Amino acid sequence: MIKRLWQLGAAQRWKMGVQLLGQWLSRLLVVTLVWAGAQWALRGTVNVGLLSLIGIQLVVTVLYLLASGWLSRNGWAAAASQDLQEQFLNATFRPTQTTTDVMQGLQQDLSTLRAVTIFFDTIIPTILQLILTGVVLIGVVLSVHARTVAIPVGGILLLGMGMGLLQGLGNRQNLAYIQSFNQMGQRFLDDFLGMSTLIMYQRQHRYARDFAADSEDYRQKTMGVLRYQLQSLTIMDFCLYGAIGYFLLAQVNAVKAHTLALSTALGIGTLTAVWLIDFRQFGYFMHVFMSTLPKLRHLFAVIDAAAAPQKTAAAVTLDAPVTRLQLTGTVGHTDQPLLTTDLTLTAGQLVGLTGPSGSGKSTLAQTLMQRQPLLAGKVLVNGTTDLATVAPTDWLTHLVYLGPTAKLFAGSIQDNLLLGNRTADWQQRLHDLGLCRFVADLPAGYATPVGENGAQLSPGQRQQVAVARAVLANKDGYVFDEVTSNIDPDNANQILAVIQQLAQTKLVLLITHRLDDLQRLDHLAFLTDQRLVQGTFTSLQAQVPAFAQLVQAQQRLLKEVATV
Ligand SMILES: Nc1ncnc2c1ncn2[C@@H]1O[C@H](COP(=O)(O)OP(=O)(O)OP(=O)(O)O)[C@@H](O)[C@H]1O
Structure with missing residues (x-):
């Protein structure tokens, strides 16, 4: 699934790369500034390499700020979600789909289409930014205080394992939550439409009880998802903050033992803090993304089902009019x-x-x-x-x-009559057939609005319009x-x-x-x-x-x- 998402809007993906580089270098500007400031305060001089780095970062940051609006408006996320939307809508609106299929698709899947942009504009850039900062962090630690490098690396591995374990549990929770939501929504849609019938048979209280039971179930499933999210955040925080705290302690000890300069330790500490902030952001967005995963799977299943080869090769088009049918x-x-x-x-x-x-x-x-x-x-x-x-x-x-x-x-009588016909003599044709004579008595004639589902017309008038429309379609x-x-x-x-x-x-x-x-x-x-x-x-x-x-x-x- 991740691979399929990655391939969407591929032509615009480079913009994410540019955006990422700008965002990442501007983020690291804080680290180099703190590091250089500490050197200047403690030693009275600043390393030339550090000064050049600050110059490059400043230029990139200004360019990034100037281009970021355009990049995010026309970027990979917009292209990918449009790509996915087109694939999904083409798969949903097919002649073989029932109205229920289409309605369910629209209710459940359109919100997923909106939510999925988080993958392109947040998840992927944050992961890549984390990797880049992590590599720099490990590189810096290896070169200045190699003995402590195992601590953040161990913390990341522990976290990865924890997240893997939590994902299985999270999927189950999310699935139960979605099923409960659908059940509640289905009852609402089905029974609310027939509410006056339920009242006629004095069954409205039973409906209210059933709906309340569905709502309670949905509330509990929602609480389950929230509980899971809070618990998993706590576990992740324990792994992450524990490892980072221990790491910083090791740096302080090294400073005390005079094996590490204080300015370098401050630089590493700031770099660690930047990485940590990105990681917390990643954790939060990952939770949101994970909750859309089951819906996303369904969405791809709809697309795949539409793309699957049909059993019969129903591809013949008829050139001549149909004059004979033999069953x-x-x-x-x-x-x-x-x-x-x-x-x-x-x-x-x-x-x-x-x-x-x-x-x-x-x-x-x-x-x-x-x-x-x-x-x-x-x-x-x-x-x-x-x-x-x-x-x-x-x-x-x-x-x-x-x-x-x-x-x-929705529309006028004329709009409905002319759905399949564009000939000029349609009114004469109806007159000759004696159809829709009632229109003559309406003040607005054929321009009269039919109302929702034709509610402004009588059943007989509705049927006449429908028959007339079919006849005019020839x-x-x-x-x-x-x-x-x-x-x-x-x-x-x-x-x-x-x-x-x-x-x-x-x-x-x-x-x-x-x-x-x-x-x-x-x-x-x-x-x-x-x-x-x-x-x-x-x-x-x-x-x-x-x-x-x-x-x-x-x-x-x-x-x-x-x-x-
Ligand atoms: N989609 C369906 N799947 C399975 N069985 C169906 C389906 N639609 C109808 N049936 C069954 O097929 C049988 C014939 O139904 P059909 O609607 O064709 O009858 P009909 O002669 O048009 O009836 P009526 O005059 O009441 O409209 C019924 O037993 C019905 O339950």
Whole structure:
């Protein structure tokens, strides 16, 4: 993972090197100044080498201060995080991802994308700075008081081992913390949306109790992470300060024994202090970075999953319009075959599909939309191309699916209608079809905002806009799944009339259980006993008892509704 992070934004990495060198030399200026000051105070002279070093450091510090703003704005961190963001967003927004996948990705991973910059602008520069200062420290100690060099080296090794041990524990704590956070968030998102339903069934107190339990669990996991961080800081401080204290004591003894000059000891002491300050900073930022590691792993897993080769080479793009679809095989979900059939849809013939609830109508629609693979068999497009080989994005340019709930986007009615259409005569087209007549009664007409999820329109109006949008998009084929079910009869009949007109030239499948629809369609496919029986309304009623029962049940229901 560290290697992958290192490779991000590689073209801009040199800027980090420049920044590091400037920052490091300016930091060491304090050491040389203290060292030179001590020499001057104690001996009345200053070493020439030390004076030249101060000159170089001063020049570098001024240059660094002048360039640091530009370097940090356009540096490695910005390029690397943009690189990672692009990879992640490309992996997240794919046609095969579900809405839940995308939402979870956005909630959990966007904050990680922001937090990960710490690796590029803090962790790596601090580590490199630590190494550079450490090498100088050891070099200086070796040349002036070699016997004590083992103490800071031993301290660093001890610290490294301690951090390695703590990391395993930290990962577990962080994972538990994230799981608890997700559980709490999931309950909030799921149940809060349905709060009025919960209140209707007097279950809000139960929800409150469950949510409180989740919150308490989350609090405890958060405390666990904080406790771990404090404890590990204490252990690290013990190793570090213990070794440094012992080291400085050895320097004081050497000064007392006249084997080390006081000014040199002060210089080494300041160098040690600078290294120590960097180390404390590193420790703090490392904690923050470690807490993002599990999320970072997930982020890379999302990117890798998207980059993994797909099982089927679905790369064919269709040049000709789709005029014929032949489904031969078994439709269903893994371990749950729903129907085995031979169904042909052709442009110019409207097929109505009906059947008992749960028999597999929507699954069949999803199969035609390439969202559900066939358990056996295949779907042939235009008699030659296997649907499984067609690129999903290409297929969506040929076929439209419309479900029982219309999805409208924020904006005006016109914005929604013209999502897939840019022709000038669209209003005339809608007028000819008799669609969206309600717009004439609205003061702002087509410019009327639809509101969040189309809330400013009635369900029937929403569905009309959705159907009109699909018709205006002028696709080759249409799969309408219960589009007339949840709306008033006037709207439903108007939509059915449009669908019938559309089917004169296009390939159309209409899934419906509405008696009005079934009676008006010339060609019906009835799903029963895991197979499709096809015919007209009258022939099916005469020959298929299950269909006749379905019709009777519908008629009874309509009578009951009429007498209420
Ligand atoms: N994603 C899924 N994974 C597994 N099984 C599913 C999935 N979606 C639906 N099913 C199951 O497949 C069966 C058929 O569901 P489907 O939605 O296709 O029925 P339907 O005929 O459209 O029903 P309705 O008329 O009530 O909409 C059901 O038993 C359902 O539980």
